[in-house]
Amino acid sequence: MISYVWKVRLLKRPRFNLFWRYWNVWRGKKVGNYSEIPTLIRQYAKGHTFADIGCMWGVNGEYAFLAEEAGATAVKGVDVFGPTPEFEAKKRERNSSVEFVLGDIGTQATLTEVGSIEVVFCAGVLYHHPSPFDLLVALRKVCSKTLILRTSTIPEVKGLPNAAVYFPMLSAEQRKLWNLSSLGLLNQVGITNGFEPEEGYGNWFWGLTPSCLESLLITAGFKVEQRFTEPFAQTVICSVIAPPFVHELPNELDAKRSAEAISSLGIAKPA
Numbered sequence: 589m590i591s592y593v594w595k596v597r598l599l600k601r602p603r604f605n606l607f608w609r610y611w612n613v614w615r616g617k618k619v620g621n622y623s624e625i626p627t628l629i630r631q632y633a634k635g636h637t638f639a640d641i642g643c644m645w646g647v648n649g650e651y652a653f654l655a656e657e658a659g660a661t662a663v664k665g666v667d668v669f670g671p672t673p674e675f676e677a678k679k680r681e682r683n684s685s686v687e688f689v690l691g692d693i694g695t696q697a698t699l700t701e702v703g704s705i706e707v708v709f710c711a712g713v714l715y716h717h718p719s720p721f722d723l724l725v726a727l728r729k730v731c732s733k734t735l736i737l738r739t740s741t742i743p744e745v746k747g748l749p750n751a752a753v754y755f756p757m758l759s760a761e762q763r764k765l766w767n768l769s770s771l772g773l774l775n776q777v778g779i780t781n782g783f784e785p786e787e788g789y790g791n792w793f794w795g796l797t798p799s800c801l802e803s804l805l806i807t808a809g810f811k812v813e814q815r816f817t818e819p820f821a822q823t824v825i826c827s828v829i830a831p832p833f834v835h836e837l838p839n840e841l842d843a844k845r846s847a848e849a850i851s852s853l854g855i856a857k858p859a
């Protein structure tokens with residue numbers, strides 16, 4: 589564990605972080621960068637319907653407008669706040685058809701309004717969600733072809749695949765490890781000053797390792813086709829697969845029948 593803490597501390601040092609990037613490029617790995625998002629959107633959006641989930645904070649719908657410019661056939665931007673004046677000004681200036689949907693992607697009303705979308709883009713949202721699996725399931729419900737997902741992650745824990753850290757309620761001392769101010773992130777809500785309930789989804793909830801992220805994606809019905817890795821972030825291009833796990837509440841009659849079967853088989857024992 590001590591060696592993991594030192595690994596994280598080293599990766600937070602700008603010079604080592606840069607060295608890591610060069611070293612991985614030299615090894616032939618695909619190293620990611622936030623600035624490459626426009627290239628990915630141009631590459632995948634053309635000729636397809638496109639939605640940006642979490643389109644507003646700091647970007648004012650920019651990626652939705654970019655997808656439209658790149659030739660997406662219909663574009664939606666979804667967020668829990670907005671639209672900002674900047675979004676509305678861009679929409680007017682471009683005479684754009686980008687549609688803003690105000691809603692939480694985790695709700696049925698928003699899923700219905702968004703509908704089925706071929707290319708779904710979602711950046712900077714997953715680690716802000718207390719239930720990342722539910723968010724991925726929601727993305728899968730609207731995505732019919734490709735998911736472009738970018739999220740903050742934590743470095744892999746050697747010998748402990750699928751590890752993750754839940755940030756809320758960590759002590760100030762424990763949070764220090766996850767504070768990325770040395771890499772230029774000056775305010776990580778929930779980490780810099782501890783959990784801030786009134787900030788809601790603004791908090792950082794989960795530090796997923798890349799292996800945990802991939803397992804969650806598969807369980808939600810996505811296959812990672814391409815991965816662009818960084819010490820504290822992953823950008824993945826996913827195709828859709830049949831979700832291996834869907835829980836549907838049975839109707840009352842079916843529920844009663846399965847309850848009878850479980851009782852007659854005597855398989856339900858207290859754990």
Ligand SMILES: C[S@@+](CC[C@H](N)C(=O)[O-])C[C@H]1O[C@@H](n2cnc3c(N)ncnc32)[C@H](O)[C@@H]1O
Nearest residue numbers: 642644645647667668691692693711712713789
């Ligand atoms: C950190 S910002 C990322 C903005 C932009 N996508 C980017 O990558 O720079 C997260 C955005 O997602 C929005 N958001 C968070 N949870 C959401 C949810 N459940 N449904 C829709 N939007 C959400 C936030 O309001 C915010 O605009």
